[in-house]
Amino acid sequence: MKEHYTLPQDRPIGPSLIIELSCRIMIPFIQLFALYVIAHGHYSPGGGFQGGVLLGAAYILMAIAFDQKTSMRFFPLRVNTALAGTGVLIYTGTGIACALLGGLFLDYSALAPLFPLGPVEWRSMGIFIVEVGVGLAVMSIMVSLFWDLASGGKLDRGL
Amino acid sequence: MEAILSEIIAKYNYWIYVVLMMIGFYAMIGKSNLVKKLIGMNIFQTAIILMFISAGVKKGGGIPILDKQAVLERGVEAASIVNPLPHVLMLTAIVVSVSVTGVALAILQRIHGLYGSLEEDEILEKIDR
Amino acid sequence: MSFLNLHMYTLAAPLVGAMLLFAVGRFGRRLVTPLVFAALSLSLAASVLVFLEVLTAGPFSYTVGNWEAPYGIELVVDHLGSLMNLLIASVALTACVSSLRRSSAELPERRHQFFTLYLILIAGLHGLALTGDAFNLYVLLEITSITTYGLIALGKGRAPLSSFNYIVMGSIGACFYLLGIGYLYILTGTLNMADLHRIIPLLDGRGAALATAFAFLMVGLWIKMAFFPLHVWLPNAYTDMPDGAAVLIAPLMTKVTVFLMIRVMFSIFSPVYEFIQHVAVQQIIVGVAAVGIVCASAMALGQKDLRRMLTYIIIAEVGYMVGGLWLANAKGMTGAILHIVNDALMTLCLFLAAAAIAHRTGALGFERLGGLYRRMPLTMAAFTVGALSMIGVPPTCGFFSKWYLLLGGIEAGQWLYVGALLFSSLVNAVLFFRIIEIAYFRTPAEDGPVHEPGKGPRREAPQALLQPLVVTAAALIGVGLATGPLVERVIRFALPVGY
Numbered sequence: 001m002k003e004h005y006t007l008p009q010d011r012p013i014g015p016s017l018i019i020e021l022s023c024r025i026m027i028p029f030i031q032l033f034a035l036y037v038i039a040h041g042h043y044s045p046g047g048g049f050q051g052g053v054l055l056g057a058a059y060i061l062m063a064i065a066f067d068q069k070t071s072m073r074f075f076p077l078r079v080n081t082a083l084a085g086t087g088v089l090i091y092t093g094t095g096i097a098c099a100l101l102g103g104l105f106l107d108y109s110a111l112a113p114l115f116p117l118g119p120v121e122w123r124s125m126g127i128f129i130v131e132v133g134v135g136l137a138v139m140s141i142m143v144s145l146f147w148d149l150a151s152g153g154k155l156d157r158g159l
Numbered sequence: 160m161e162a163i164l165s166e167i168i169a170k171y172n173y174w175i176y177v178v179l180m181m182i183g184f185y186a187m188i189g190k191s192n193l194v195k196k197l198i199g200m201n202i203f204q205t206a207i208i209l210m211f212i213s214a215g216v217k218k219g220g221g222i223p224i225l226d227k228q229a230v231l232e233r234g235v236e237a238a239s240i241v242n243p244l245p246h247v248l249m250l251t252a253i254v255v256s257v258s259v260t261g262v263a264l265a266i267l268q269r270i271h272g273l274y275g276s277l278e279e280d281e282i283l284e285k286i287d288r
Numbered sequence: 289m290s291f292l293n294l295h296m297y298t299l300a301a302p303l304v305g306a307m308l309l310f311a312v313g314r315f316g317r318r319l320v321t322p323l324v325f326a327a328l329s330l331s332l333a334a335s336v337l338v339f340l341e342v343l344t345a346g347p348f349s350y351t352v353g354n355w356e357a358p359y360g361i362e363l364v365v366d367h368l369g370s371l372m373n374l375l376i377a378s379v380a381l382t383a384c385v386s387s388l389r390r391s392s393a394e395l396p397e398r399r400h401q402f403f404t405l406y407l408i409l410i411a412g413l414h415g416l417a418l419t420g421d422a423f424n425l426y427v428l429l430e431i432t433s434i435t436t437y438g439l440i441a442l443g444k445g446r447a448p449l450s451s452f453n454y455i456v457m458g459s460i461g462a463c464f465y466l467l468g469i470g471y472l473y474i475l476t477g478t479l480n481m482a483d484l485h486r487i488i489p490l491l492d493g494r495g496a497a498l499a500t501a502f503a504f505l506m507v508g509l510w511i512k513m514a515f516f517p518l519h520v521w522l523p524n525a526y527t528d529m530p531d532g533a534a535v536l537i538a539p540l541m542t543k544v545t546v547f548l549m550i551r552v553m554f555s556i557f558s559p560v561y562e563f564i565q566h567v568a569v570q571q572i573i574v575g576v577a578a579v580g581i582v583c584a585s586a587m588a589l590g591q592k593d594l595r596r597m598l599t600y601i602i603i604a605e606v607g608y609m610v611g612g613l614w615l616a617n618a619k620g621m622t623g624a625i626l627h628i629v630n631d632a633l634m635t636l637c638l639f640l641a642a643a644a645i646a647h648r649t650g651a652l653g654f655e656r657l658g659g660l661y662r663r664m665p666l667t668m669a670a671f672t673v674g675a676l677s678m679i680g681v682p683p684t685c686g687f688f689s690k691w692y693l694l695l696g697g698i699e700a701g702q703w704l705y706v707g708a709l710l711f712s713s714l715v716n717a718v719l720f721f722r723i724i725e726i727a728y729f730r731t732p733a734e735d736g737p738v739h740e741p742g743k744g745p746r747r748e749a750p751q752a753l754l755q756p757l758v759v760t761a762a763a764l765i766g767v768g769l770a771t772g773p774l775v776e777r778v779i780r781f782a783l784p785v786g787y
Contacts, residue, residue, distance in 0.1 A: 081314065093304075095296075
């Protein structure tokens with residue numbers, strides 16, 4: 001994992017111990033908080049979009065504090081593209097699964113035969129699955145927006 | 160005069176949103192720098208979002224976050240909490256605004272790469288030549 | 289699998305196709321064509337079944353997620369909506385054959401990204417045809433607009449600048465629409481179209497706010513459909529698009545926005561409100577539509593590039609439809625709704641022909657079109673059929689919708705509008721006969737840059753560009769001959785009660 005970080009001399013801001021250490025401590029907590037926000041979406045403030053933006057913000061912080069290459073090594077471009085598509089596919093797939101199992105589109109209580117939880121509990125679980133999908137998609141898109149705009153489309157070096 | 164003044168003071172938030180909207184609209188039309196037009200568009204959309212949200216505010220209303228057990232026992236009293244529906248709708252509007260801004264910024268980078276400047280009159284000169 | 293969710297598959301198939309394409313397209317270049325084809329064919333099959341079901345069993349409404357209206361998002365599948373759905377699906381499948389071929393010539397290394405945007409645009413258009421909730425309409429409108437901004441910016445030359453101008457104007461339009469919805473929400477407390485329809489007549493004493501809401505909604509939609517004088521973004525944006533995108537966007541975007549205006553006028557507000565309580569507004573709008581038709585036709589006369597000329601004709605056609613709807617009688621409204629279908633097909637035919645010509649000659653200036661009859665006979669024949677339909681010659685479909693609009697205008701006594709329609713037909717005749725003369729009778733110009741070497745003087749467009757063109761030209765005549773059943777069995781039910 002150490003070789004993912006660019007050397008301090010090669011970073012745009014030069015070597016800076018304070019920024020490096022504080023970001024290394026903060027980023028895991030930001031990501032953990034983002035997961036909390038996603039999970040609390042369906043009866044508390046939070047949800048897929050908000051949590052996804054926070055997750056994306058963690059990688060953007062890495063791109064600003066270290067180097068864009070560091071951020072791209074921790075979150076490779078192929079994974080980014082795949083996650084964005086998969087996130088929306090989870091959403092649409094849940095909807096289509098509900099439709100195929102006999103209910104209406106996005107009618108989560110129709111998923112009850114899959115796992116014995118009861119229709120009301122399945123509505124709650126269905127919203128959660130959809131929020132996870134949205135969070136993944138939003139995270140990938142936020143990060144890729146920042147990378148593309150900061151590097152002028154070439155994805156070699158950032159701000 | 161009294162009636163007009165009391166109207167303005169009673170609905171001061173809507174007047175502020177109208178002023179914000181007009182500032183954004185003027186920036187979109189009157190400025191010649193493309194980035195300033197984009198920022199004007201953002202201000203315009205933000206003003207509309209604020210107007211929607213302030214439509215749901217109630218006098219003495221609290222935040223619409225409730226304790227699950229309390230609701231299951233006693234139910235919800237609608238007059239005591241702010242209307243949460245505009246908040247959710249405006250979340251969608253914010254996502255739309257972010258997407259349009261993202262696309263517009265990418266296009267602006269492309270324009271800068273092609274023409275070397277972001278002022279509308281300079282770009283039109285370069286195209287006509 | 290039941291037939292209950294069939295119309296959702298028209299929306300879900302392109303969306304799932306787009307996401308699959310986005311996720312794997314970079315690695316599987318050969319997957320693009322089969323994936324796009326499969327998604328759009330599924331969508332067309334589902335929309336045909338939905339259309340037949342609405343014809344036999346009547347309209348139905350559907351709530352997403354089984355939350356009952358007005359709390360949930362309601363989809364309304366009635367005659368007009370299912371007709372639009374079928375139109376969008378068939379135009380999309382026909383256009384995608386041409387787009388697949390043109391995009392491999394124009395932007396070969398970005399095909400999967402191009403088609404991701406393409407499929408999301410089609411999914412958004414299907415959603416617009418089905419929705420019954422005002423805010424859902426805004427979201428889907430923005431989905432279609434954002435993908436259009438992206439598709440336009442992929443063109444060459446000054447395409448990014450045209451796309452940026454379109455972004456600014458299109459966002460103003462969408463924000464005005466959102467503002468109108470906001471006013472209606474503050475007044476009535478609901479966003480469901482059927483509920484709004486029920487509550488709005490009960491609001492007295494709120495006339496000014498309601499009129500403002502209506503004005504914002506209308507102006508927002510007019511900006512999006514390029515109604516004169518808010519049309520300034522359209523010629524540049526539609527000319528600089530890549531060809532593969534133009535064959536999809538030009539026939540559909542403005543017509544679907546006219547359909548949205550019908551939804552706002554008849555499903556949210558009622559004809560009583562617009563035509564009887566505010567008669568002066570109706571006269572003004574028909575007058576503006578007439579002026580718009582004349583000005584757009586006149587501007588089309590001055591163009592020297594085939595595609596630019598076609599975009600000004602699109603603006604004139606929007607004027608026909610808006611004027612026809614605001615004539616406030618049954619013939620005018622029937623003509624306008626029929627014209628939505630006919631104009632989509634005519635524009636599709638003309639833009640497909642333009643794409644085929646551009647593929648062979650490289651540019652579309654008039655001087656390059658000389659002698660094309662010898663080299664591309666089938667393309668020019670199909671172009672001629674499309675041109676005759678634009679002018680309004682029976683039995684092509686363009687004649688019938690113009691006939692209804694003319695009768696409606698005469699019946700309503702709007703002589704300015706009738707005069708504008710006749711003037712526009714005359715100008716279209718001049719425009720298209722000018723091109724037909726250049727193509728059939730002038731000597732061929734020197735050969736421009738072509739993409740594939742041909743053999744001998746006859747170099748027809750490739751099959752993938754030619755077949756959709758021939759199918760569309762045949763459809764123009766077919767739909768024209770089938771106008772009677774179309775009006776009797778479908779459009780008559782789309783008119784509001786009492787007309």
